[in-house]
Amino acid sequence: MNKQCAITALPVIVNADSVERLASLFDAYYDRLYRLARRLAPNADDALDLVQETFLKAARHPKSIPVGASNEEAWLVRVLINIRRDQWRKASVRVRHQKVALQSGRSEKSSRNPEAPLIARRDVWQAIDALPPRRRAIVVMHELEELPVAKIASLLGISAITVRWHLSMGRRDLARALKASGGTTHE
Numbered sequence: 001m002n003k004q005c006a007i008t009a010l011p012v013i014v015n016a017d018s019v020e021r022l023a024s025l026f027d028a029y030y031d032r033l034y035r036l037a038r039r040l041a042p043n044a045d046d047a048l049d050l051v052q053e054t055f056l057k058a059a060r061h062p063k064s065i066p067v068g069a070s071n072e073e074a075w076l077v078r079v080l081i082n083i084r085r086d087q088w089r090k091a092s093v094r095v096r097h098q099k100v101a102l103q104s105g106r107s108e109k110s111s112r113n114p115e116a117p118l119i120a121r122r123d124v125w126q127a128i129d130a131l132p133p134r135r136r137a138i139v140v141m142h143e144l145e146e147l148p149v150a151k152i153a154s155l156l157g158i159s160a161i162t163v164r165w166h167l168s169m170g171r172r173d174l175a176r177a178l179k180a181s182g183g184t185t186h187e
Contacts, residue, residue, distance in 0.1 A: 018059070018062040021062060021065075022055065022058060022059055022062065025055070025058060025065070025072060025076065026055060028069070028072075028073075029072070029073055029076050030051065032073070032077075033051045033054060033076055033077070033080055034047060034048070034051050035145065036077065036080060036081075036140075036141070036145060037050040037051050037054075037080060037084070039140045039141075039144045039145055040080075040081070040084045040136075040137065040140055041084070042125070050080060050083060050084055050087075051080070053083050054076055054079050054080040054083060057079050057083070058076065058079070070154070073155070074154060074155045074157070077155045077156075078155065078156065078157065081133075081137045081156070084133070084137070085133035085134070085137070088129070088133045088136070089133065099126070099130075102126075123178060123181045124174075124178065126177075126181075127173075127174050127177035127178050127181070128140070128174065130173075130177055131170055131173055131174070134156075134166060135166045135169060135170045135173070136170070137156075138152055138156070138163055138166040138167060138170065139166070139167060139170040139171070139174070141155075142163075142167055149163045149164055149167070
């Protein structure tokens with residue numbers, strides 16, 4: 001399915017100008033949004049869904065998209081992160097229950113576990129998932145996407161000092177979570 005077919009098949013009513021603008025937004029920002037979504041979502045399919053929901057929101061509310069390249073990008077990134085934050089909130093109860101179940105089974109597995117690297121990676125991602133949504137987004141954008149603090153602050157509409165605070169607290173929370181799960185941290 002090509003871009004034009006995908007855009008005209010949207011389940012919303014859009015005029016020709018909105019279709020052109022949405023197409024230009026798609027061309028300009030799809031790769032960037034997908035890379036960010038891939039870092040925030042647990043797998044590629046969820047990342048694609050996240051980007052799709054972002055563009056659907058843009059199609060449903062074309063007048064709310066600000067004009068200007070940096071403003072458009074910031075709006076789309078903020079929408080993507082907010083959608084993901086909503087998903088995290090919905091899943092938070094399930095995550096808590098899964099953690100309890102995993103902790104009770106971890107002691108049995110740790111003594112005879114040849115898959116230690118896979119478990120360590122899972123533990124790291126679970127620790128990241130346990131961070132509050134904004135903090136997780138900031139840690140992912142800075143540590144994995146390698147965005148500078150000023151760019152993150154601009155994209156999220158918050159101050160640089162707030163970004164640095166979330167980074168500091170996020171790193172501390174990750175160290176604590178990994179230490180509690182039996183992982184090793186470098187302090």
